[in-house]
Amino acid sequence: xxxxxxxxxxxxxxxxxxxxxxxxxxxxxxxxxxxxxxxxxxxxxxxxxxxxxxxxxxxxxxxxxxxxxxxxxxxxxxxxxxxxxxxxxxxxxxxxxxxxxxxxxxxxxxxxxxxxxxxxxxxxxxxxxxxxxxxxxxxxxxxxxxxxxxxxxxxxxxxxxxxxxxxxxxxxxxxxxxxxxxxxxxxxxxxxxxxxxxxxxxxxxxxxxxxxxxxxxxxxxxxxxxxxxxxxxxxxxxxxxxxxxxxxxxxxxxxxxxxxxxxxxxxxxxxxxxxxxxxxxxxxxxxxxxxxxxxxxxxxxxxxxxxxxxxxxxxxxxxxxxxxxxxxxxxxxxxxxxxxxxxxxxxxxxxxxxxxxxxxxxxxxxxxxxxxxxxxxxxxxxxxxxxxxxxxxxxxxxxxxxxxxxxxxxxxxxxxxxxxxxxxxxxxxxxxxxxxxx
Amino acid sequence: xxxxxxxxxxxxxxxxxxxxxxxxxxxxxxxxxxxxxxxxxxxxxxxxxxxxxxxxxxxxxxxxxxxxxxxxxxxxxxxxxxxxxxxxxxxxxxxxxxxxxxxxxxxxxxxxxxxxxxxxxxxxxxxxxxxxxxxxxxxxxxxxxxxxxxxxxxxxxxxxxxxxxxxxxxxxxxx
Amino acid sequence: xxxxxxxxxxxxxxxxxxxxxxxxxxxxxxxxxxxxxxxxxxxxxxxxxxxxxxxxxxxxxxxxxxxxxxxxxxxxxxxxxxxxxxxxxxxxxxxxxxxxxxxxxxxxxxxxxxxxxxxxxxxxxxxxxxxxxxxxxxxxxxxxxxxxxxxxxxxxxxxxxxxxxxxxxxxxxxxxxxxxxxxxxxxxxxxxxxxxxxxxxxxxxxxxxxxxxxxxxxxxxxxxxxxx
Numbered sequence: 011x012x013x014x015x016x017x018x019x020x021x022x023x024x025x026x027x028x029x030x031x032x033x034x035x036x037x038x039x040x041x042x043x044x045x046x047x048x049x050x051x052x053x054x055x056x057x058x059x060x061x062x063x064x065x066x067x068x069x070x071x072x073x074x075x076x077x078x079x080x081x082x083x084x085x086x087x088x089x090x091x092x093x094x095x096x097x098x099x100x101x102x103x104x105x106x107x108x109x110x111x112x113x114x115x116x117x118x119x120x121x122x123x124x125x126x127x128x129x130x131x132x133x134x135x136x137x138x139x140x141x142x143x144x145x146x147x148x149x150x151x152x153x154x155x156x157x158x159x160x161x162x163x164x165x166x167x168x169x170x171x172x173x174x175x176x177x178x179x180x181x182x183x184x185x186x187x188x189x190x191x192x193x194x195x196x197x198x199x200x201x202x203x204x205x206x207x208x209x210x211x212x213x214x215x216x217x218x219x220x221x222x223x224x225x226x227x228x229x230x231x232x233x234x235x236x237x238x239x240x241x242x243x244x245x246x247x248x249x250x251x252x253x254x255x256x257x258x259x260x261x262x263x264x265x266x267x268x269x270x271x272x273x274x275x276x277x278x279x280x281x282x283x284x285x286x287x288x289x290x291x292x293x294x295x296x297x298x299x300x301x302x303x304x305x306x307x308x309x310x311x312x313x314x315x316x317x318x319x320x321x322x323x324x325x326x327x328x329x330x331x332x333x334x335x336x337x338x339x340x341x342x343x344x345x346x347x348x349x350x351x352x353x354x355x356x357x358x359x360x361x362x363x364x365x366x367x368x369x370x371x372x373x374x375x376x377x378x379x380x381x382x383x384x385x386x387x388x389x390x391x392x393x394x395x396x397x398x399x400x401x402x403x404x405x406x407x408x409x410x411x412x413x414x415x416x417x418x419x420x421x422x423x424x425x426x427x428x429x430x431x432x433x434x435x436x437x438x439x440x441x442x443x444x445x446x447x448x
Numbered sequence: 449x450x451x452x453x454x455x456x457x458x459x460x461x462x463x464x465x466x467x468x469x470x471x472x473x474x475x476x477x478x479x480x481x482x483x484x485x486x487x488x489x490x491x492x493x494x495x496x497x498x499x500x501x502x503x504x505x506x507x508x509x510x511x512x513x514x515x516x517x518x519x520x521x522x523x524x525x526x527x528x529x530x531x532x533x534x535x536x537x538x539x540x541x542x543x544x545x546x547x548x549x550x551x552x553x554x555x556x557x558x559x560x561x562x563x564x565x566x567x568x569x570x571x572x573x574x575x576x577x578x579x580x581x582x583x584x585x586x587x588x589x590x591x592x593x594x595x596x597x598x599x600x601x602x603x604x605x606x607x608x609x610x611x612x613x614x615x616x617x618x619x620x621x622x623x
Numbered sequence: 624x625x626x627x628x629x630x631x632x633x634x635x636x637x638x639x640x641x642x643x644x645x646x647x648x649x650x651x652x653x654x655x656x657x658x659x660x661x662x663x664x665x666x667x668x669x670x671x672x673x674x675x676x677x678x679x680x681x682x683x684x685x686x687x688x689x690x691x692x693x694x695x696x697x698x699x700x701x702x703x704x705x706x707x708x709x710x711x712x713x714x715x716x717x718x719x720x721x722x723x724x725x726x727x728x729x730x731x732x733x734x735x736x737x738x739x740x741x742x743x744x745x746x747x748x749x750x751x752x753x754x755x756x757x758x759x760x761x762x763x764x765x766x767x768x769x770x771x772x773x774x775x776x777x778x779x780x781x782x783x784x785x786x787x788x789x790x791x792x793x794x795x796x797x798x799x800x801x802x803x804x805x806x807x808x809x810x811x812x813x814x815x816x817x818x819x820x821x822x823x824x825x826x827x828x829x830x831x832x833x834x835x836x837x838x839x840x841x842x843x844x845x846x847x848x849x850x851x
Contacts, residue, residue: 020587062765063726064743069664071737073728133726133741133766140706140725143521150706150723151525154518155532155539158705158727163546171553178560186483204566208585210480214495215564217485222503222556230549237542245733246699246838391732395835396690398673399737401664440587441484527707539702 022440026432027187029282036281037425044422051415054408055130063133067406071399072391075384076409077131080416082259082383083266084124085165085238090267091117092172093231094299096224105295108287108434112278113271114176115433119423120270121169123416128161130412157241164237168230175223178216181206182437198430235263242386248325249318249390258310265303265349266379272296272372274424276365278433287434290365297357297368300375304353311346325395332389337402341381348378451601452583453608454615455590458486464592464611465493471607473594481591499559506555511548518543583617626792627715628773629815629843630802631825632689636809639687643670643801643810647691650774650800652760654746667740669771670801689810691801692717692738692771693834693842700730700739708768715815715843716773724767731768735835736842739770773812774799794820815843 058065068075091113098106129138141162143152152159185206188199206212239259242250252258272293279288315334318326333342353371357363388403427433455461465478465488475493480486522534561567585591592613594604605616647653647670656666670691677684698717700709708724711717731739745765748756756762759776763769778797785792794813802810813822822845825831831845 062744063741064660064665064765068743070731070740073731073741128727131727133724133728133768134764137725140723143517148723149525151521151527153702153705153707154522154543155536156703156705156729157542158703158729160542160546162705163543163550167546167550167553170550174553174557178557182483204561206566208481208483209565210482210486210493211495212564212566213482213485214497215499215560218497218499218563219556219560222499223553226503226549226552226556230546230553233542233545233549237546240542241729245703245729246735247732394737395735395838396673396737398671398690437484527710532702532711 022443023186023436025284025287026434026436026439027190029428030187030430030432031191033429037429041422041425044418044425047418048415048422051412051418054411054415058130058408058412059135065406065408067404067409069401069403071394071401072388072403074131074387074391075403076405076413077127079380079384079387080413081124081127081131082238082387083380084120084127084416085235086259086263086266086379086383087270088117088120088124088168088172088267089231089235089260089263090120090271091115092168092175092227093264094268094271096175096228096231099220099224100228105292107438108284109271109275109292109296110438111176111179111431111435112275112433114172115424115427116267116270116274117172118169118176119420119427121165121172122423123419125165125169126416128158157237157244160237161241164230164234168234171223171227171230175220175227177202178220178223179435179438180431181216182208183432183435186436187432231263232260235260242390247390248323248393248395249329250386252314254310254314258314261303261306261310262379262382265300265307266376268296268300268303269372269375269379272300272368273376276369276372278428279365282428282433284434287439293365293368294363297363297371300353300368300371301357304350304375308350325393328393328397329390332393333385336389338385338389342385345378345381345385348374349382449598449601449618450593450595451604451608452591452593452617453605453611453613454583454617455592455611455613456588457612458488458590460612461486461590461592462488462492464608464613467607467611468594468604471603473596473604477595479593479595481585481593482589483585483587486590495563497559497563499556499563502555502559503552506551506553506558507548508551510551510554511544513551514544514547583615625713625816626778626814627816627843628694628778628797629715629813629822629826629845630691630694630773630799631811631822631831631845631847633807633809633811633825634686634688634846634848636807637672637687637689638807639672639674639685640806641672642804642806643689644668644672646800646804647771649755650757650760650777651772652746652756652762654742654763655748655752657747660743665743667742667769669738669740669769671738688834688846689801690736690738690834691844692773693736693840693844694771694773696841696843697839699733699735699838699840703729703733705729714778716775717770718772718775719768719770721761721763721767721769726766726768728768735838735840739768741768742766 066076095106095110095113098110129135132138140148140150141152141159181203184199185203185208188196188203191199236256236259239255243252243255245251275288275292279285315330318330332338352374355362356367356371392401392403394400453464455464461480468478475495478493480493518540519535526534583591592608596604601618608616647668651669653667653669660666670689673688673690675686675688677686694715694717696715698711701711701717705727706723706725708720709717709730710720726741728741731741742763742765746762759780777799781792781797785796792814794817797812799812802812811822811825813820815823815826817823825847826845828847830847830849832848833842833845836842
């Protein structure tokens with residue numbers, strides 16, 4: 011399977027640079043569509059700011075809903091990248107080379123999008139900067155013990171780290187590109203290359219920095235999703251106040267991250283004609299990882315629900331009942347099918363495991379993981395301890411527009427990125443080819 | 449002044465480096481250029497690095513700065529917390545952890561710029577696409593540049609050719 | 624000694640008339656929801672009367688329980704606010720600083736009693752209700768949380784009066800709107816730091832319980848009911 015297509019070294023640049031310099035009609039159509047959808051989301055947000063949060067479906071006691079779900083979802087997607095690419099780098103997995111840049115780019119964009127949601131969700135988004143610690147004369151200082159401040163620092167660190175982690179291996183590529191382009195592209199690549207000269211000192215420093223950053227980014231990525239989980243677990247709400255939440259969320263994040271990576275790779279492979287680079291072996295390996303994470307997710311979910319059910323505490327049972335047999339049950343069982351049954355059957359059986367089934371399973375997992383976050387956020391809030399305060403929730407067109415538009419934003423960012431930079435790290439791939447290790 | 453030799457194989461470059469080191473041109477005087485990383489056996493052209501150490505140092509420093517920052521600002525913006533302590537190490541521990549990691553990231557990036565020589569522009573690099581007849585960096589080629597005085601040119605050039613260089617040229621200080 | 628305000632509510636006296644709810648609306652400038660918003664569950668009542676049913680029809684008994692902010696000593700809503708908009712004042716009140724609030728609604732999630740309310744829109748009053756606003760109470764803008772304050776404006780007024788007359792605040796002198804309006808005199812307000820105050824004596828009587836006491840939030844509202 012691995013020797014399906016042989017690539018000549020001198021063709022690597024040609025193949026991987028071609029998408030940067032040639033623009034086809036379909037690309038423009040995709041760009042415009044994504045732009046329009048994104049603009050629609052922005053308009054919806056503007057409407058929400060103008061009218062007030064009442065245009066959403068939120069009501070007491072469901073104070074958090076769609077936006078926080080999307081926040082957790084996108085932060086989870088961001089683990090695609092960095093975490094997977096870091097693990098593959100640290101374990102010297104050779105097959106990682108065509109995959110890492112695509113994954114690292116997902117991370118940066120998913121974080122940018124995810125980081126927007128807490129602001130969209132605020133009652134007064136125009137004063138979000140009150141959460142930042144800087145000298146001011148409002149006699150106001152952020153409360154560092156609030157998990158939301160932990161979130162702010164964790165996401166800031168993660169975004170900084172993952173931008174650097176994406177940027178470092180990009181430097182040799184942009185330096186090479188700067189030599190072969192003219193005009194604004196030359197100026198952009200030249201500036202980004204920091205006048206990289208390809209000396210052995212630079213290569214040494216780059217390799218060392220990448221190795222260090224891979225370790226560091228693992229430490230941040232795990233902590234970031236743990237902190238997101240702690241937003242919930244630190245509260246006293248039933249079925250939120252759970253010690254398992256940190257690792258449970260990290261597992262879910264990696265799970266949905268791999269799924270996002272698979273979907274993106276499948277699209278990139280088709281549209282940019284990179285069949286020779288993104289080979290079945292890459293999808294096969296990622297699919298195996300997906301099955302592994304699916305099992306792990308199933309284990310955590312079982313551990314969480316079984317202990318709650320056996321403990322039979324009334325407040326928690328109200329939430330659990332609402333999830334598994336009450337009004338949220340259709341969503342719950344869809345989640346189980348998407349997150350466990352589909353990937354386990356389609357990818358666990360070797361005969362069924364192809365690029366197509368891997369992509370289908372990954373798409374199912376994305377749906378399932380979005381539902382999982384929704385089921386964590388809403389039913390708990392809808393069933394507070396005093397039954398007299400129980401409530402319901404249904405989203406409005408504003409929330410659906412904004413959350414839907416973020417997917418368009420992801421597509422838009424990815425389209426622009428793939429037009430500016432090679433989606434596969436060219437120098438890493440060339441090294442890969444010239445060492446005869448395809 | 450620099451003298452640059454062009455090679456096509458890593459092994460030949462390694463031999464040239466060993467020979468030059470025997471003549472007293474240490475790693476400080478040598479630079480190797482290639483479009484992809486060249487793997488030489490350990491000990492041939494090592495670049496000692498303090499990056500890991502500095503990453504740890506950056507983590508410790510920024511973490512301590514964060515602790516001091518939180519400690520003093522919680523006191524100078526004193527608010528009644530209703531019995532809760534003004535400063536709580538456990539409840540703010542996540543922030544210190546994240547700041548430590550941020551310190552490590554920052555230190556790593558700065559050390560990358562420093563050790564790669566990208567911050568210090570004191571040595572010129574060969575051009576990518578040279579003019580006709582000039583040495584240029586192209587895929588598959590390795591350029592070994594030696595910093596030396598003109599009186600050593602002959603000896604260094606001999607070394608380079610003996611190891612298997614296909615061409616040797618003088619390069620001006622500014623490219 | 625500093626005051627530590629608390630309340631006792633006699634559930635055996637409460638008949639669920641909701642006079643407290645109406646009085647609270649008038650005193651604290653609560654916005655009036657339109658029917659559509661109220662049906663969505665967005666009506667704001669700083670005090671509400673929960674109903675609990677006992678037995679099967681027709682042998683049914685309804686028990687009423689007025690629920691307002693319990694002014695917890697260790698309030699779960701306080702540490703989670705990222706901007707200190709909700710904090711503890713020196714008299715033990717759990718106060719909400721509207722100007723600081725950015726509207727994360729984290730406090731609302733973390734309140735086990737669900738007594739925190741969010742302003743989903745800019746507040747509105749149907750004419751002529753806007754003419755009867757209480758000048759002592761701020762109007763909350765859209766996008767911020769609000770909740771029962773134990774009528775802090777009345778507490779401050781009484782303290783100022785007492786200071787002007789150079790005397791201590793007498794027991795029973797402070798009356799939040801709900802306490803004042805209760806026809807059954809089911810609610811008693813006072814200083815828990817004064818062992819002789821009526822509320823202190825009721826709180827230490829055998830009939831006193833606290834709502835969801837097992838969570839350890841140490842509420843300062845005591846519910847009185849006969850033992851079984």
